[in-house]
Amino acid sequence: MTLAELYMALLIGGAILLASIAAARAAHRAGLPSLLVFLAVGMVIGEDVIGLEFDNAQLAQAVGTGALAVILVEGGLTSQWSDVRRLLAPAGVLATAGVGISVAVTAAGVHWLLGMDWHLALLLGAIVSSTDAAAVFAVLRSLPLPQKVTGLLEAESGFNDAPTIILVLVFSTAAADLPGPAYVAGNIVYQLVVGGLLGVAIGRLGAAALRHIALPATGLYPLATLAFGIIAFAAAGVANASGIIAAYLSGLVLGNSKLPHRAATRSFAEGAGWLAQIGLFVMLGLLVTPRELPGAVAPALVVGLVLLLAARPSSVVACLLPFRGISWREQVFVSWAGLRGAVPIVLATFPIVAGVTDADDLLNIVFVLVVLFTLIQGPTLPAAARALGLTRPDALRDVQVETAPLDVLDADLLTLTVPPGSRLNGVAVFELRLPPPTVLTLIVRDGATLVPRHDTLLRNGDELLLITTPATREAAERRLRAVGRRGKLARWFGEKGDIEPVRTGRHG
Incomplete structure (x- = not known):
């Protein structure tokens, strides 16, 4: 590739990325899932x-x-282990x-309603049987x-x-094999x-390393965190195990460890996840040929209805x-x-690569099914x-406390933003009763900074900076979460600031 060709490729790639982001914003306003917009972008720039x-x-x-x-690492990093x-x-x-x-119910429906042979029907059933992590996390x-x-659906999709x-790899082989x-x-x-x-x-291993090694720049922590997730994915692949499950679980462990700069890490992971989604869906939109899709609408509707009305409810x-804690309403949802x-669209490429007969037709059916449903x-x-x-319209956003190491002082810098609806609003600094030697050092309010006094009242939107020690950091975080949920009388209500809220009666 010449330098001129590289510049042109970067220009086209950047333009596609910006167009996809703008289209995603428009889709969000219209209430449409972003993945449809990205697929449409790929189809528009395609050969037709x-x-x-x-x-x-x-x-x-x-x-x-x-x-x-990448999407599953991001999903693990942004999931709560308590959930x-x-x-x-x-x-x-x-x-x-x-x-x-x-797979069994879908294959049976496809075989009897569309007359598809059992081998191809089982392959199609396997392709569409997986819920999508990116769609679940986003919606x-x-x-x-x-x-x-939410936790059940996210864990299942992961x-x-x-x-x-x-199963797709198995059914992509010849029926005799x-x-x-x-x-x-x-x-x-x-x-x-x-x-x-x-x-x-x-x-x-990654959590232990990132907790004990001071990196020279804040931006290196998100890169290192994502790198550990990718390493887990690749290591599992080398061992002929599931890289997908390894990527999700490594992200889950890292995201729920007491790591420095968690906010920056999660923001970077979300950006990487969006980039992966945009690139993936645009590429898949490019892969299909729009003029071939109308013929796939009828079979896609049949497969989708079997999946939605029979296969998915049966499996759920x-x-x-057997799990009594999950009500029938929750099962329906x-x-x-x-x-x-x-x-499913990525999985539909497996039989094409394996040379399965009529695999291109399966890709078109799966693509139309995903779009319609x-x-x-x-x-x-x-x-x-x-x-x-x-x-739960009254659900409160929990306080997210972030940590940055201060190696020379053997201290930690805690940062948090008072979210809307938090009971921290209206609490005086002295009423926080933070464990010593933790101290609230600075408040950023409406773009201005102020050094708080003991009677300064906190407000929604305030950014708080606190200094504590490694030994008392966890107690300080628990106290901040407790006050954020139940106010200055959190101890009286029995609120201890656990990561997973403990509900004890009515909100006071």
Whole structure:
């Protein structure tokens, strides 16, 4: 590539990125899922409109898998362990047995309604059986849902890619070469266990390293954190285990460790996740040929309706019925919120690379299915949550306390912003009763800084800077969270500032 060609490629890439960001803003205002806009951008710049040709399914598969790794690391970094840990069992069952049920029901419906042979029907069922992490993270975190529901769907979307990929690879082989059920089950168990162990181990190693090594610049902490997640993904791949599960779990461990500059790390991870989503969806939009899509509308509707009305509800009810803590309303919402997105389209490239007959038709069906049912499910989720009585309009935003190391002083700098609705609003500095030697040193209010006195009242939007020691940092964070939830009488209400709120009666 010449220098002139490089400049042109960078110019086109930058223009596509900015166009995608502008389109995402317009889509957000219109209430449309961003992934549809990114797919549309890819189709517009493709061979049928502007004329950019791209039909390399193998490259799309490789780039798509890497992008999914970044998206899952970001999802783990921005997930609360307190929301996920109690849901590991139901999420694990949904991500394994639920995938199997969904594949079987979808394949049966496709075989009987469309006359597709069993081998191809099972392959299509496996491709569309996985919920999409990017879609779930993007849509559900904007809804005031119970933590149990959001955590269950996020954990399921983080875990179910691994079994799905295994099944797609298995069904992409010739029918005569299909392995037995015992081999498939053993392979799934191996990939999940080894991938999970590697993800947790590398996440813990990264957390220990970042806590004890002072890097020369703040911006290096987010880079190092993301790098540990990518290493976990690659290490699991080298071990023939699930890199997807390793990436998610390493991000989950790192995101819930007491790391320096957590706000900067999460902001960087969210930016990287957005970049991965934009690149992934634009590339997938480029991969399809728009003039071939109309013929896929009818079969996509059939497959989507079987999936939405039969396969997904069957898998949710069968897997969650034994868990008594999940109500029928929550099960209905979990069933409806099984969003599909980039993952099925990326998986549809696997049989193309493997040379499966009619694989291009599967790609078109999956692409149309994702577009149509994202339009159906995504915009209706808020209404569905309200109809089922699951919304929590009075939910408070918790205080997010950040840490930066002060190595020479053996001290930590804590920073936080008083969020809207926080009970910190109106509390005097002396009423915080911070554990000594913690001290509130500075307040940034309306763009101006002030040194607080003992009777200074805190306000919503204030940025607080506190100095504490490593030994008392956790106690200081707990006290700030407690006051943020219950006010200056937090101790009287029994609020201890745990990461997961403890609800004791009515809010005072």
